Amino acid sequence: MIDHVRDLASVRDATDRLLTAAAKLNNDSTAEPSRLPGWSRGHVLAHLARNADALVNVLAGRPMYPSAETRDADIARDAPRALAEQLEDVRQSAAGFEAQAALPADWSRTITLRNGVTDSASRVPFRRWVEVELHHVDLGIGYELEDLPADFVRREITFLASRFSGNPDVPATRVTDGTHAWSTGRDGEPEITVSGPAPDLVGWLAGRRDGSALTAEGGLLPALPPL
Known part of the structure; x- marks a missing residue:
């Protein structure tokens, strides 16, 4: 809530x-x-x-x-x-x-x-x-992104993952920092799993980092539309 x-x-x-x-x-x-x-x-x-x-x-x-x-x-x-x-x-x-x-x-x-x-x-x-x-x-x-409060980072990842949820231009994707997991992209079973440190995840989702520090399994790192 x-x-x-x-x-x-x-x-x-x-x-x-x-x-x-x-x-x-x-x-x-x-x-x-x-x-x-x-x-x-x-x-x-x-x-x-x-x-x-x-x-x-x-x-x-x-x-x-x-x-x-x-x-x-x-x-x-x-x-x-x-x-x-x-x-x-x-x-x-x-x-x-x-x-x-x-x-x-x-x-x-x-x-x-x-x-x-x-x-x-x-x-x-x-x-x-x-x-x-x-x-x-x-x-x-x-x-830096690493200085952001941890609870803020988790909530912002949740918010941004939801923002891209159902987007037909983003493959069905599982996003995880190893502790928490989120789903985003078009509907369906996740095609790609993107994993990495939470600050890098929020940076990628928010268009602040290119995602080079992240790992993508099952395909290439999805290209996200501008916010």
């Missing part, structure tokens, strides 16, 4: 870790490339702030973004800002998300995200946690 209160506390902790680490940057290093193609570290920080605002909209019953073009334009606008302004924006937008989440609400209700995707409101805090943790890694400032 999803515990949105616990997830909100995890979001707060993850945000504090990110802000502490990013505070060691400077204006020049913020303008340097992140690990996301075409994005500087400033783009990543700007996206984190605007994503918090967007999830406030979701919880309040408004459209997540006015449009895809507006989302992209806001990130591009905010990316070149000085580090101090970036950090304050991340901090204030995170506080806004936390304040919205503290309002009395039916957490079992269905909410609408980008591109018409729907989900339970109770999963929104976890979705925000994903944003903060993975984009902390994307900043390329010493926080």
Whole structure:
């Protein structure tokens, strides 16, 4: 069962870790490339702030973004800002998300995200946690997939495996870290078993690693569609 209160506390902790680490940057290093193609570290920080605002909209019953073009334009606008302004924006937008989440609400209700995707409101805090943790890694400032909390990694593998479940372009696949196992891809008995350390599995599923550290039995490592 999803515990949105616990997830909100995890979001707060993850945000504090990110802000502490990013505070060691400077204006020049913020303008340097992140690990996301075409994005500087400033783009990543700007996206984190605007994503918090967007999830406030979701919880309040408004459209997540006015449009895809507006989302992209806001990130591009905010990316070149000085580090101090970036950090304050991340901090204030995170506080806004936390304040919205503290309002009395039916957490079992269905909410609408980008591109018409729907989900339970109770999963929104976890979705925000994903944003903060993975984009902390994307900043390329010493926080790696191996540093992610173990419970987060297991839940994110579960979430991503479910996201690709039933996809006709992904062969029926068993994913395992040797302790836990997940099924993904098109329906049917698993054709391929992908195994390896949990951080490498989440990196492959999330498009952060190429899967070269993983082992595929029964066929080639599946090529995953973009998230």
